[in-house]
Amino acid sequence: MTDDRDPGADVDALLRAALASHDLPAARIAAVRSRAHDELRRASDRRRRAARALEATAAFALGAAQVAWAIIAFLDRPS
């Protein structure tokens, strides 16, 4: 009869049981969370501003193209 168990399972179980998870003090945890919230808000704002700028640029380019098209059409009219 063969042993189908994962040969590393015993080692893994021992490691998980013996190696306690370490954590930071509560004040430190809260401080990092607070800073991260600020960073997240700033990053989201930057992203939104970039998206708005892109939209504005696209709208300007479309308007410019329409004006150019109108000028070409005007100049190209039969005299």
Next chain:
Amino acid sequence: MDDALERDLVTRLRGGDARAFDEIYERLRARVFSFLARMTGRRDVADDLAQEVWLRLARTAPRLDPDTRLTAWIFTVARNLYISHWRAAQVATALGGDLLPEPEAPAAGPFEAAAEAQTQRQVERAVAALPPAYREILLLCAVEGLAPRDAAAVLEITPEAARQRLARARTMVAGALAGADGAAASYRRGGAP
């Protein structure tokens, strides 16, 4: 953490949802810190690096790809920060570091408590004594429970290479622990050292 939950968190993080950040922070904070503490062997360094991991997540959140595997992404950032720190400072990890468990009041009896603390110390030392490449895969897979494909992605190696490295790391730590047990048994019998 299952794939659906990771996708949901990524979607919400991309939208700047602070509660999504809190959720992933609660789930992975201690794991990331423990990983870094065992890689560096120092709490203060691990604290600084862990903070940078979370700030990078916050800064990058709106630009994450929708199919980002979040746990693997976070451990990749943690590992890269550890490597950068190691390269910059050339700090040799001290065996055991300051991670040895604090003495606790005996629960069942002084001998049982002492034996348990001794096992923890032996395991911490055996893991700390591993070369970093073996230590990191053992911590990621055996302790933090990352799937082999995620661990391979974190370590930037193939899944097959990850599997072989993990097997070797398990053998090394098992050998170290067997050696420690043998020495302790020999000492208890009145033999060497």
